[in-house]
Amino acid sequence: MSKNVLVTGGAGFIGRNMIRGMLGDGYHITSLDNFKIGGWEHIPEDIRDHVEWVQGDTRNIDLLMQVVKGKDSVIHLAAPSSFLMYEEDPVGGASVTTHGFINLLEAMRRQGLGKLVYASTSAVYEGNPVPYVESMKLSPPDLKALSKKWNEEVARQYSERYGITVIGMRPFSVYGHDEFSKGGYANVISLFVWAVLNDVIPVVWGDGRQTRDFIYVEDAGRAFQTALERDLATQEFNVGTGVETSFNEVLSLIGEELGKEIEPKFVDVPIAIYAQRLMADVSRAVEVLGFQHEVDVREGIRRVIKAARGAQSTQKWPGISSAQMYFETLPAS
Numbered sequence: 593m594s595k596n597v598l599v600t601g602g603a604g605f606i607g608r609n610m611i612r613g614m615l616g617d618g619y620h621i622t623s624l625d626n627f628k629i630g631g632w633e634h635i636p637e638d639i640r641d642h643v644e645w646v647q648g649d650t651r652n653i654d655l656l657m658q659v660v661k662g663k664d665s666v667i668h669l670a671a672p673s674s675f676l677m678y679e680e681d682p683v684g685g686a687s688v689t690t691h692g693f694i695n696l697l698e699a700m701r702r703q704g705l706g707k708l709v710y711a712s713t714s715a716v717y718e719g720n721p722v723p724y725v726e727s728m729k730l731s732p733p734d735l736k737a738l739s740k741k742w743n744e745e746v747a748r749q750y751s752e753r754y755g756i757t758v759i760g761m762r763p764f765s766v767y768g769h770d771e772f773s774k775g776g777y778a779n780v781i782s783l784f785v786w787a788v789l790n791d792v793i794p795v796v797w798g799d800g801r802q803t804r805d806f807i808y809v810e811d812a813g814r815a816f817q818t819a820l821e822r823d824l825a826t827q828e829f830n831v832g833t834g835v836e837t838s839f840n841e842v843l844s845l846i847g848e849e850l851g852k853e854i855e856p857k858f859v860d861v862p863i864a865i866y867a868q869r870l871m872a873d874v875s876r877a878v879e880v881l882g883f884q885h886e887v888d889v890r891e892g893i894r895r896v897i898k899a900a901r902g903a904q905s906t907q908k909w910p911g912i913s914s915a916q917m918y919f920e921t922l923p924a925s
């Protein structure tokens with residue numbers, strides 16, 4: 593298998609960590625990123641110096657035509673990662689997610705590329721009972737999930753009409769050691785750890801009993817790489833662990849690791865659409881991809897704490913208290 597791959601959004605959280613694994617496995621990576629979230633300063637040197645970086649926007653089809661040329665396949669990650677980003681900028685969020693996606697498929701079709709692996713989201717399942725299974729009917733209630741579901745439908749068309757294999761990955765709650773680039777949009781595990789290390793009281797929406805399927809960023813990256821390497825038909829895969837963890841459990845794990853009693857502040861959920869439970873059925877990923885997570889949530893939290901402690905005195909350390917305030921002051925919708 594040839595290993596000349598374009599990664600969009602390679603400077604981002606999942607991208608950086610996925611690329612590290614792929615470089616280790618001998619891939620040649622070109623990355624297209626606008627560096628708006630994954631800033632240059634957040635890309636570790638071991639990755640920065642071994643990737644061909646192209647700065648630009650996925651909505652520029654001429655640029656996409658150039659960057660896909662000569663590549664064997666593409667992994668597409670460039671899109672807003674947090675539903676809060678769509679709450680703040682619905683037009684921008686939907687535009688990047690839909691326009692960028694069709695541009696990419698169209699550029700691939702014109703340049704004769706045959707395989708795309710891209711990030712959809714577990715949010716497409718919202719409204720369904722857990723565990724979420726890939727075959728479920730989808731009626732996503734918010735713009736982020738709807739835009740990603742549209743990607744999945746366009747993917748099917750390009751697959752059926754033009755023979756491009758398009759694999760949709762549905763990540764659950766991705767967290768990990770170097771999420772500083774996201775600031776207030778980071779995963780709750782990072783936000784809670786950063787708050788506690790900063791002596792700020794963590795703010796929890798609701799009663800803390802809501803659950804997520806937390807998957808470590810390196811595991812998530814490996815799932816994308818595995819999907820690229822397998823000979824597959826167009827389909828979607830959950831990228832999760834099959835384990836549900838509540839926010840209260842996350843806080844007590846952080847407390848245990850830090851030897852602290854954490855007393856969060858519970859506030860009313862400030863948005864209209866908010867999932868109480870998220871959990872993946874991982875059967876298809878295990879059986880078809882041969883993918884399983886390796887890092888459990890306790891080990892993942894240890895790594896987040898270690899990285900945060902290491903970053904506290906550096907420029908990477910984000911404005912933690914403002915991140916927490918953001919959650920508190922988001923206007924009710």
Ligand SMILES: NC(=O)c1ccc[n+]([C@@H]2O[C@H](COP(=O)([O-])OP(=O)(O)OC[C@H]3O[C@@H](n4cnc5c(N)ncnc54)[C@H](O)[C@@H]3O)[C@@H](O)[C@H]2O)c1
Nearest residue numbers: 601604605606625626628629630649650670671673711766
């Ligand atoms: N992190 C999660 O928990 C999670 C969960 C479900 C789905 N996803 C999806 O996974 C993908 C990657 O997420 P992430 O956590 O690494 O996010 P991220 O914000 O860290 O990375 C996204 C990267 O894409 C770049 N980008 C954004 N818009 C762009 C554009 N128009 N043109 C070029 N570059 C652009 C950003 O600068 C950033 O480097 C996203 O598509 C996201 O929706 C993430």
